[in-house]
Amino acid sequence: MAGHSRANLPPLSLHVPEPRFRPGDAVDFNGFDVPPAGAARRPDTGDAPADFHELSYGLVRVLDEEGHAVGPWDPKLSPDLLRRMLRSMVLLRAFDERMFRAQRQGKTSFYMKARGEEAVAVAAAYALDADDMCFPSYRQQGLLIARGCPLVDMMNQIYSNTGDKLGGKQLPIMYSEKRFGFFSISGNLTTQYPQAVGWAMASAAKGDNRIAAVWCGEGSTAEGDFHSACTFAAVYRAPVIMNVVNNQWAISSFSGFAGAEATTFAARAIGYGIAGLRVDGNDALAVYAATMWAAERARLNQGSTLIELFTYRAEGHSTSDDPTQYRSAEESGAWPLGDPVVRLKDHLIALGEWSEEQHAEQDKACAEEVRAAQKAAEANGILGHGLHQPLDSLFDGVFEEMPWHLQEQRQQMLDEEEASGRPWARK
Numbered sequence: 141m142a143g144h145s146r147a148n149l150p151p152l153s154l155h156v157p158e159p160r161f162r163p164g165d166a167v168d169f170n171g172f173d174v175p176p177a178g179a180a181r182r183p184d185t186g187d188a189p190a191d192f193h194e195l196s197y198g199l200v201r202v203l204d205e206e207g208h209a210v211g212p213w214d215p216k217l218s219p220d221l222l223r224r225m226l227r228s229m230v231l232l233r234a235f236d237e238r239m240f241r242a243q244r245q246g247k248t249s250f251y252m253k254a255r256g257e258e259a260v261a262v263a264a265a266y267a268l269d270a271d272d273m274c275f276p277s278y279r280q281q282g283l284l285i286a287r288g289c290p291l292v293d294m295m296n297q298i299y300s301n302t303g304d305k306l307g308g309k310q311l312p313i314m315y316s317e318k319r320f321g322f323f324s325i326s327g328n329l330t331t332q333y334p335q336a337v338g339w340a341m342a343s344a345a346k347g348d349n350r351i352a353a354v355w356c357g358e359g360s361t362a363e364g365d366f367h368s369a370c371t372f373a374a375v376y377r378a379p380v381i382m383n384v385v386n387n388q389w390a391i392s393s394f395s396g397f398a399g400a401e402a403t404t405f406a407a408r409a410i411g412y413g414i415a416g417l418r419v420d421g422n423d424a425l426a427v428y429a430a431t432m433w434a435a436e437r438a439r440l441n442q443g444s445t446l447i448e449l450f451t452y453r454a455e456g457h458s459t460s461d462d463p464t465q466y467r468s469a470e471e472s473g474a475w476p477l478g479d480p481v482v483r484l485k486d487h488l489i490a491l492g493e494w495s496e497e498q499h500a501e502q503d504k505a506c507a508e509e510v511r512a513a514q515k516a517a518e519a520n521g522i523l524g525h526g527l528h529q530p531l532d533s534l535f536d537g538v539f540e541e542m543p544w545h546l547q548e549q550r551q552q553m554l555d556e557e558e559a560s561g562r563p564w565a566r567k
């Protein structure tokens with residue numbers, strides 16, 4: 141109101157989020173509300189999104205503390221499928237360990253682990269059809285492993301060596317695997333969201349029956365691309381599953397900076413009028429069941445589902461990160477939703493379909509499989525062992541026909557290389 145006095149009001153101030161625990165702090169997750177497994181209801185896949193808003197604030201959980209599968213979301217999988225899923229998660233973990241070490245040994249410049257988040261990608265891969273199209277971020281290498289991509293191909297890409305089908309043009313771990321329905325990873329966060337929604341719209345426009353699935357981190361939901369994708373997905377009821385992997389950290393920024401103090405990430409769905417689910421991301425059965433449910437909705441033209449997968453990034457963001465600088469070292473161990481590999485293993489043991497001995501054997505077998513693949517990949521070259529791609533191929537693969545200015549730049553590069561007296565150019 142014009143002319144009124146503000147003299148009695150406090151000065152304006154901003155709220156700046158602060159994580160609960162910093163380096164050196166004792167971690168206490170008491171008071172952190174973990175809804176019991178089996179408690180969330182499972183709506184019919186034909187129900188309207190407005191009928192189950194509470195699922196955006198709760199947590200769909202299937203595996204209880206004793207390793208039993210309980211409640212309406214139990215996907216009732218066969219022991220054989222459970223064992224295959226467990227094996228993919230163990231293989232992913234072994235792959236991550238080995239490639240992390242390869243980076244520390246100077247064999248590649250960069251690597252990113254998915255430790256603690258194995259169920260997010262692996263269980264989704266098993267729930268989707270093999271020809272559904274995946275638009276991953278950089279932490280869903282589990283999709284490739286679960287879909288049977290040869291480990292040596294993934295490693296060739298990580299080493300940017302002569303076996304790298306991408307010709308060394310992508311940052312290590314930014315795979316592109318058309319054969320496995322795995323869209324090229326982009327370092328520009330959340331660009332895959334509008335791409336996935338567009339692909340899903342095209343699939344529907346063509347009258348196809350394949351659906352799309354997309355993943356981004358909770359931090360990446362702050363990008364505008366996330367929101368324009370949600371608008372298109374809602375308006376056209378695009379057949380796409382939109383996953384938000386809430387591992388609580390975006391490098392050194394905690395999830396509060398992306399809005400986690402105010403509401404959940406699944407609740408973003410409510411504003412767009414699309415289906416929303418908040419799921420225990422460390423519970424492979426819950427991830428599987430939620431993905432199946434969302435896939436069924438998509439296939440029945442009920443539109444997209446936004447799934448928040450609540451998890452914890454158990455290690456550093458990447459090999460370039462040192463999390464001890466910004467969060468308490470105790471956090472990872474104290475995280476109340478546990479380890480996804482251990483939880484699935486315990487479930488199989490509780491069913492009488494697995495044992496600690498078999499698990500230890502499998503750990504060894506997976507480590508051996510990864511070691512053998514690494515040996516084969518390293519025969520194609522590692523970082524620092526010379527130029528693996530012909531220098532004149534540097535400009536290839538972008539345009540179908542190279543524009544004149546790039547032809548000129550390439551020639552200039554080759555001329556300078558020749559004049560340097562140590563020409564690398566292919567003759």
Ligand SMILES: Cc1ncc(C[n+]2csc(CCOP(=O)(O)OP(=O)(O)O)c2C)c(N)n1
Pocket residue numbers: 277279327328329356357358359360361385387389390391453457
């Ligand atoms: C558009 C854009 N902004 C910033 C970055 C730098 N960056 C790379 S990863 C990352 C954190 C992303 O965190 P989150 O979305 O939570 O995914 P997470 O790594 O936890 O899986 C940032 C800021 C980037 N790659 N692209």
Ligand SMILES: [Mg+2]
Pocket residue numbers: 357358359385386387388389390391
């Ligand atoms: Mg994150």
